[in-house]
Amino acid sequence: MGRERGNAKGKVLEDLIEKAGGCAVLDGGFATQLEKHGASINDPLWSALCLIKDPHLITRVHLEYLEAGADVLVTSSYQATIPGFLSRGLSTEEAESLLKTSVRIATEARDKFWASVKRKPAEHNYNRALVAASIGSYGAYLADGSEYSGNYGPTVTLEKLKDFHRRRLQVLVEARPDLLAFETIPNKLEAQACVELLDEENVEIPSWICFSSVDGENAPSGERFEDCLDIINKSSKVCAVGINCAPPHFVLSLIQRFKELTAMAIVVYPNSGETWDGIAKRWLPSKCFDDEKFELFATKWRDAGAKLIGGCCRTTPSTIRSISKILKERS
Numbered sequence: 129m130g131r132e133r134g135n136a137k138g139k140v141l142e143d144l145i146e147k148a149g150g151c152a153v154l155d156g157g158f159a160t161q162l163e164k165h166g167a168s169i170n171d172p173l174w175s176a177l178c179l180i181k182d183p184h185l186i187t188r189v190h191l192e193y194l195e196a197g198a199d200v201l202v203t204s205s206y207q208a209t210i211p212g213f214l215s216r217g218l219s220t221e222e223a224e225s226l227l228k229t230s231v232r233i234a235t236e237a238r239d240k241f242w243a244s245v246k247r248k249p250a251e252h253n254y255n256r257a258l259v260a261a262s263i264g265s266y267g268a269y270l271a272d273g274s275e276y277s278g279n280y281g282p283t284v285t286l287e288k289l290k291d292f293h294r295r296r297l298q299v300l301v302e303a304r305p306d307l308l309a310f311e312t313i314p315n316k317l318e319a320q321a322c323v324e325l326l327d328e329e330n331v332e333i334p335s336w337i338c339f340s341s342v343d344g345e346n347a348p349s350g351e352r353f354e355d356c357l358d359i360i361n362k363s364s365k366v367c368a369v370g371i372n373c374a375p376p377h378f379v380l381s382l383i384q385r386f387k388e389l390t391a392m393a394i395v396v397y398p399n400s401g402e403t404w405d406g407i408a409k410r411w412l413p414s415k416c417f418d419d420e421k422f423e424l425f426a427t428k429w430r431d432a433g434a435k436l437i438g439g440c441c442r443t444t445p446s447t448i449r450s451i452s453k454i455l456k457e458r459s
């Protein structure tokens with residue numbers, strides 16, 4: 129996986145990628161699948177509302193993605209934040225407990241699924257999945273669409289972003305996930321905050337940092353990926369870098385660019401191609417790619433050098449089944 133990482137535990141990810149035949153499969157849209165099962169998440173907490181209201185549904189979605197062939201589960205903590213829970217009247221203790229619950233639910237689903245696979249190993253071609261604790265961007269918490277604009281305004285400083293992320297990161301680390309997944313990072317300042325925080329907190333769990341993109345060339349803020357990746361390349365704590373929740377037709381050229389910019393593993397999990405209206409809080413019908421198209425894309429992304437491939441919003445277990453089938457040639 130490129131140059132030796134300072135973090136020896138980056139090895140869990142390297143091992144998984146190797147076991148998966150050179151390219152591991154991530155899960156797909158988590159909130160999307162909750163909604164498919166009838167969850168109502170039109171709320172400032174978005175999918176994290178389910179941690180309060182319906183944790184069993186979270187288990188169900190994780191199991192569906194494992195069954196579809198995901199080698200990595202991303203937890204339900206994308207929009208789970210301590211201030212977000214406090215503003216619902218929960219105590220700090222309850223908020224922190226819910227964050228830990230998100231890791232526990234995913235880990236228990238993984239363990240349950242893996243135990244069932246091990247009972248009939250000949251019938252399956254699964255790997256023991258890893259659990260990646262989702263850390264959504266500050267923009268996700270704001271719930272104003274700014275994870276797709278990167279525009280946090282002039283009052284948001286590096287220190288403020290580190291303060292926002294610090295306690296949640298500490299709590300999630302205490303819950304001992306296999307990986308940390310920073311998702312939909314929309315600007316350079318937040319990438320820097322994540323990198324500095326991992327160092328300051330001496331985090332030993334390997335991380336990936338993923339950016340969104342709305343023009344297919346730059347971070348949503350308009351800042352160049354060259355500059356964003358310069359910061360990430362200096363980190364010994366980050367094992368993989370890439371793109372999530374951007375349209376799939378941007379991904380191939382971004383993998384090619386990232387290959388030139390970093391020796392880290394490249395991770396891509398785009399959305400279906402639809403666009404999020406952050407004000408109306410709905411997905412706008414636009415260019416949307418189906419599972420067959422994802423199957424085609426996935427081989428191209430793998431051939432271009434991506435090491436972790438999955439789906440984000442509006443993709444489903446059937447998308448992941450298609451990706452897994454083509455990447456692992458499962459029958």
Ligand SMILES: C[S+](C)CC[C@H](N)C(=O)O
Pocket residue numbers: 171172173174207267268269270271272273275312373404406409441
């Ligand atoms: C990845 S977006 C669709 C998540 C939801 C957004 N942060 C909101 O709360 O509106």
Ligand SMILES: N[C@@H](CCS)C(=O)O
Pocket residue numbers: 156157158159160175202203206262311312373440441
């Ligand atoms: N892990 C989150 C990312 C949203 S962009 C989800 O799949 O819902």
Ligand SMILES: [Zn+2]
Pocket residue numbers: 372373399440441
């Ligand atoms: Zn998404």
